Amino acid sequence: MGGGPRRFEEQYHCYSVAYAGKDHLEAGDKILLPPSALDTLSRMMVEYPMLFRLESESGMSTHSGVLEFSAPEGSVYLPHWVMQNLLVPEGGILTVKNVSLPKAKLIKLKPQHVDWLEISNPRAVLEHALRSFSCVTKGDTICIPYNGRNYHLELKDVQPQDAACIIETDCNVDFEAPVGYVEPDYKKMAEEKQKETYGSMPKQSRFGGASPNVSACSPAQSREGSVNGTVPPLDLGAAEVQKGTRIVNGQVVKGDDSEKVTDEALLAESVGATGVQPNGAVVKAAPTNTYWAVAGGGSRLDGKAPSPLKDSAGNVQDARELRLAAAAARAAKNKSDCVQQASEVKRKSKIGNKFSKRKVGGATAFQGGGNTM
Structure with a gap:
């Protein structure tokens, strides 16, 4: 069997990758080893990818991979943030060992x-x-x-x-939650948002109008007349209840302040043909309806009999007879106009662009042999 070394372990002086002019390696954990490390590792049965354990003299350790074997002999280049984790300064001694690690889950x-x-x-x-x-x-x-x-x-x-x-x-x-992160109070945020939305709106009374004793915009007014912060019920017998638009005696009456009549002192005066009069632009009170619509036959829509039609002398006239007489007069006038227009029509002949009457005594308006039979 081979007698080569089974474990790679060397000590190097460590420097940040900025010394090698490769600042982009700060975005990872790859290190740069010298070519002698590649020669040693190639004669070993190591697993790929090559992973190493880095240990500093202070006892701190971490793990990393290798990108290139281009560092000077006796040196190793690694990202600066890795050096911070190891608490090793520039040029410090670092021990590098090859390891085998499982897949992360x-x-x-x-x-x-x-x-x-x-x-x-x-x-x-x-x-x-x-x-x-x-x-x-x-x-x-x-x-x-x-x-x-x-x-x-x-x-x-x-x-x-x-x-x-x-x-x-x-x-x-x-x-996990970042350092310094504080979980917001969602309940308090919802309450504040509700206050911003509805806090400026006046409270409504049971009769549809704004309550005269309670107002969200004036806390002092809402506390006035209250006991322990509670608002007493309305005394319907002592105060006049505000009402909305309604019908009174067959007329539409608007609510709130629309029933009030304009003060005479506020009416401007204007000089007209009949002297000094109140300004007509300011209405004192709405006019009442004194007329009724009638149906096609002359009957009123309310079912009552219409008022009789009288002439200037006070005699009662029949509207139907007056209509028939007026229609007969119009028909006679139209007939006479048609007869008069028919009698005025004369026959004329057209020669060129002119109208002329026929000549008397056998003379014709045309010249030539075509006039003789």
């Missing part, structure tokens, strides 16, 4: 700021960002760059174990 994240809630679709953003990651470790705080900002999320739980691979795997992702 569940990841639970906790955003470190409430700004994460401002993202319209955080799950889509996280899914796109995790494509640059190889594995996750419980307790780490990963960095997700999005829309010109860096969002930090703490890994609260990773299953089936504290470190797992997320390459070509289907796992569930849950979010």
Whole structure:
């Protein structure tokens, strides 16, 4: 059997990927190892993808994948946020070991700021960002760059174990409440919204009008005349009840203040042909109806007999006889007009564009042999 080493473990001086001019690697967890690491790993029976455990001298550890073997010998380049998790400075000593990790089944994240809630679709953003990651470790705080900002999320739980691979795997992702997030009081918000909607509306009385003693806009007025904050019932015998539009004695009367007659002092005066008169533009009271509609036969719609028709002398006239006499007079006049118009018609002949009468004495209006038979 082969006698090569079964485990890769080396120590390197660590630097951030900015030293290699590859700032875009900050959006993932990939590291850069020297070419000697590739030579050693190629002679080992390692599993792919290659995953490594990173340990600092302070005892902190995390896991990552490898992107290239292009770092200088004795050095390793890694994202700056990974160095922050390991509490290792630039040029510090870092131990790198190859490991084998299971596929992740569940990841639970906790955003470190409430700004994460401002993202319209955080799950889509996280899914796109995790494509640059190889594995996750419980307790780490990963960095997700999005829309010109860096969002930090703490890994609260990773299953089936504290470190797992997320390459070509289907796992569930849950979010906890961000740091500093306060659950809103929905009940209080609903009450305040209800006050804003209905607080400025006056309370309605049982008779359809606004209550004269209770007003939501004037707390002092609503407390006046009340005992322990309660409004006493209305005394219908002592105060006049406001009524709406109604019919009184067969007439339509409007409610509220429409029944009040305009004060004489408020009426303007205007000088007319008959002297000083009240201004007709201001109505004192609505006029009453003193006429009735009648049917086609002359009967009133209310069933009563119509008033008799009298002439200037006071004699009662029959409306039907008057109509017949007027119709006969009109027919006679039309007949005489037709006879007069018929007698005035004369025969004329047209020659060219002129009308002329026939000549007397055998003369004709036409010249030529055609006039002789």
